Amino acid sequence: MDGNKTSSAQVIAEMIGMGFDYTDIMEAIKVAGPSIPSAVEHILNSTARTPKLHAHNGRKKTVLRKQPFRSCRQVRQSKIFDHFHSNDAKEESPQMGVDPNPIVLSEPFEAQDLDIAYDWEQRVSLLMQKHFGFSSLKTFQKEALSAWLAHKDCLVLAATGSGKSLCFQIPALLSGKVVVVISPLISLMHDQCLKLTRHGISACFLGSGQPDDTVEQKAMGGLYSIVYICPETVLRLIEPLQKLAESHGIALFAIDEVHCVSKWGHDFRPDYRRLSVLRENFSASKLKSLKFDIPLMALTATATKRVREDILKSLHMSKETNVVLTSFFRSNLRFMVKHSRTSQASYAKDFHELIQVYGRKQNMTGNEKYFISDDSDHVSNSSDASSISDTDSVSPDDNQDDYAYKDINIMHSGNTDDFLTGRELSVDFLENDVDAFQSVDNSDVTCGEFCVQPAHKEWELSETIDPPKKPEGRLKFLKKPLEQGPAIIYVPTRKETLRIAKYLCKFGVKAAAYNAGLPKLHLRRVHEEFHENTLEVIVATIAFGMGIDKSNVRRIIHYGWPQSLETYYQEAGRAGRDGKLADCILYANLANKPSLLPSRKSEDQMKQAYIMLSDCFRYGMNTSCCRAKILVEYFGEDFSHQKCLLCDVCIDGPPQRQNVKEEACILLQTIGAHNECNNYLDCSYDDDIHFHSKHRGLRERPNLQILVGKIRQQFQKFLTTDILWWRGLARILEVKGYIGEGDDKSCAAECAFLCDLISSFPPYNCRPMFRQNTWSQQNWDWNL
Numbered sequence: 001m002d003g004n005k006t007s008s009a010q011v012i013a014e015m016i017g018m019g020f021d022y023t024d025i026m027e028a029i030k031v032a033g034p035s036i037p038s039a040v041e042h043i044l045n046s047t048a049r050t051p052k053l054h055a056h057n058g059r060k061k062t063v064l065r066k067q068p069f070r071s072c073r074q075v076r077q078s079k080i081f082d083h084f085h086s087n088d089a090k091e092e093s094p095q096m097g098v099d100p101n102p103i104v105l106s107e108p109f110e111a112q113d114l115d116i117a118y119d120w121e122q123r124v125s126l127l128m129q130k131h132f133g134f135s136s137l138k139t140f141q142k143e144a145l146s147a148w149l150a151h152k153d154c155l156v157l158a159a160t161g162s163g164k165s166l167c168f169q170i171p172a173l174l175s176g177k178v179v180v181v182i183s184p185l186i187s188l189m190h191d192q193c194l195k196l197t198r199h200g201i202s203a204c205f206l207g208s209g210q211p212d213d214t215v216e217q218k219a220m221g222g223l224y225s226i227v228y229i230c231p232e233t234v235l236r237l238i239e240p241l242q243k244l245a246e247s248h249g250i251a252l253f254a255i256d257e258v259h260c261v262s263k264w265g266h267d268f269r270p271d272y273r274r275l276s277v278l279r280e281n282f283s284a285s286k287l288k289s290l291k292f293d294i295p296l297m298a299l300t301a302t303a304t305k306r307v308r309e310d311i312l313k314s315l316h317m318s319k320e321t322n323v324v325l326t327s328f329f330r331s332n333l334r335f336m337v338k339h340s341r342t343s344q345a346s347y348a349k350d351f352h353e354l355i356q357v358y359g360r361k362q363n364m365t366g367n368e369k370y371f372i373s374d375d376s377d378h379v380s381n382s383s384d385a386s387s388i389s390d391t392d393s394v395s396p397d398d399n400q401d402d403y404a405y406k407d408i409n410i411m412h413s414g415n416t417d418d419f420l421t422g423r424e425l426s427v428d429f430l431e432n433d434v435d436a437f438q439s440v441d442n443s444d445v446t447c448g449e450f451c452v453q454p455a456h457k458e459w460e461l462s463e464t465i466d467p468p469k470k471p472e473g474r475l476k477f478l479k480k481p482l483e484q485g486p487a488i489i490y491v492p493t494r495k496e497t498l499r500i501a502k503y504l505c506k507f508g509v510k511a512a513a514y515n516a517g518l519p520k521l522h523l524r525r526v527h528e529e530f531h532e533n534t535l536e537v538i539v540a541t542i543a544f545g546m547g548i549d550k551s552n553v554r555r556i557i558h559y560g561w562p563q564s565l566e567t568y569y570q571e572a573g574r575a576g577r578d579g580k581l582a583d584c585i586l587y588a589n590l591a592n593k594p595s596l597l598p599s600r601k602s603e604d605q606m607k608q609a610y611i612m613l614s615d616c617f618r619y620g621m622n623t624s625c626c627r628a629k630i631l632v633e634y635f636g637e638d639f640s641h642q643k644c645l646l647c648d649v650c651i652d653g654p655p656q657r658q659n660v661k662e663e664a665c666i667l668l669q670t671i672g673a674h675n676e677c678n679n680y681l682d683c684s685y686d687d688d689i690h691f692h693s694k695h696r697g698l699r700e701r702p703n704l705q706i707l708v709g710k711i712r713q714q715f716q717k718f719l720t721t722d723i724l725w726w727r728g729l730a731r732i733l734e735v736k737g738y739i740g741e742g743d744d745k746s747c748a749a750e751c752a753f754l755c756d757l758i759s760s761f762p763p764y765n766c767r768p769m770f771r772q773n774t775w776s777q778q779n780w781d782w783n784l
């Protein structure tokens, strides 16, 4: 950006903060130049000389000034322009800071002042410049704000890292009323409050993680511009919120991560479903002083069409809801899938590169306090690993005051002292524990203050960039080495977070485990050090992720199958938020279908979970279609780019075509023969994946492994064929509707149909293919 322009914008923003009128500022800058003292002097002098009315379009307009806090203001919601009444100074917040220079934009506009539409964007631009250091809204942000200005509900669907938060933060700044944000994780609320505070906007969060009892009362008195609340707490605070709406005014209810509303989504949270209370209790018909319902703004980066419909219905959003839909495509993310058994034996091979990037065994001093074990297991099966002796490890930090680190050292050293429960806190103690979003209380971090520390010297943050879109530019982009920045490794179980963190620390990587079972103090510390760029690698369960906004994350590694593509894309979305190239690598055992992690789900939800898991498997098995295309089309987007030119499939190209007619016919016949023997009139099969164990007994469908065994016995030439190859073929046949996997998806065809098909079977390619979640045949890539 042009330096002069920037400084002018800064002068304007500062002066608006001081209470000057925009027109006066512009005039003063024109005469006295973009300097605050000169411009201020100019205005003050000219005002002293000629007191004037601030004419605007022929109508009288009041001079801007800071206004005192009015606790019991009459709610004024009668006109669209009322969103623009003055912003009250907020009292200093001991919890989350204060807006030191509240912007006072102007007195409320008259309804007939049509010029409002003309300059609201300019006002927003100034506010953004002042608070965030950037000045232009993205198109989708403009659309969302326009909906709010029109008192309309709005559903915002935009990619991870695209800037959804701004859509609900700006209304608080513009209107001076409170914006209530419903958010699923305390850690996320804490993160956002911290950021807002740093940007001079008062904010607080309410819920089980709020240690200060007085904050709730202050929030209900309108003291904070933005109030983050977990859904459980909203339900408890309906009455105080109604009072707040009638006194100070509530500009908007924003429901962040709104996919949590839907049981067809990936993070269903039952309390989100009860948020329809917002529409019922904050409507004009319920609160007489309101002329319009308080608008709802629902936001997410991961919602399929079905989830979107569910959101609109469950929250009782208005029929005129504006749906703001942007591309889900993240053009700087390089997606890759690598086959790995993801067991301890694979660590050396799989983390070799990571260790090369982050490891510093030569420089280790013995005083570093990361999660380092003093035992020396599982480093034997790689050349790299075997070169590391016990003395390469750093001894645990002895600082007894450092509670969190002491905890981890206890875990790794096998010390039987227990700091919490009297039981040994060992890796075994957390065995098979998986994290799920059950309630805010048990999967969150209690809050405390994060202190602002100097950033990691090597990782000084630079400007956010727009990744190139044209093929030539993208190819150049791809050739650049990854810049420096931290990595997050997602694993399915708590135990693995500890195991992998421990493994990496052995090689001098500054790594830490993060899962909901670990002490809160430790989790807070990890969070903090991650944001300060002190930690290089976080090994986490799903407890770490949603909404985390750190610009320079360079690698997201999923070590083991995610449970859904939504979760996968959400977590991958933590990478490259600065627009620079970032890697999203999935290491998964392609030879085995993934299994569902234990959770408390209804039968219906289990079926859905099973379908989502199968979609993940297909994503992993895919070798012919651009991975970014699969991901964005999964969310119902028509991927205009066709290819991202970055992912492994785009780079490596699809495998060679083969005519598999013979093998396909043999597989179909073998399934048919098996089912005929069992008097079973369909052509489905089982592939060792069940969403419910009780179904096993009811079925006599052939297992793919048994079928392949039969084929190998019968046909010498297939004796050495790999089960993975047959699985790929089975996927193709399934995609084309010839066979159905043994679950309740009702894809099965009848035997007679099967016989017809065998005789007319065309020579299909042997490329494992991905099936769209839409189940619509038209959307499938036939790839013939």
Ligand SMILES: Nc1ncnc2c1ncn2[C@@H]1O[C@H](COP(=O)(O)OP(=O)(O)OP(=O)(O)O)[C@@H](O)[C@H]1O
Pocket: 132, 134, 135, 136, 137, 138, 141, 158, 159, 160, 161, 162, 163, 164, 165, 166, 300, 301, 546, 547, 548, 549, 573, 577
């Ligand atoms: N108009 C804008 N211009 C430049 N940067 C912006 C703009 N709007 C937002 N940003 C920046 O984009 C980053 C990501 O914003 P935010 O956390 O709101 O993303 P998000 O869409 O909520 O992502 P997620 O789905 O992961 O929660 C922030 O650091 C923010 O400052």
Ligand SMILES: [Mg+2]
Pocket: 164, 165, 256, 547
């Ligand atoms: Mg967000």
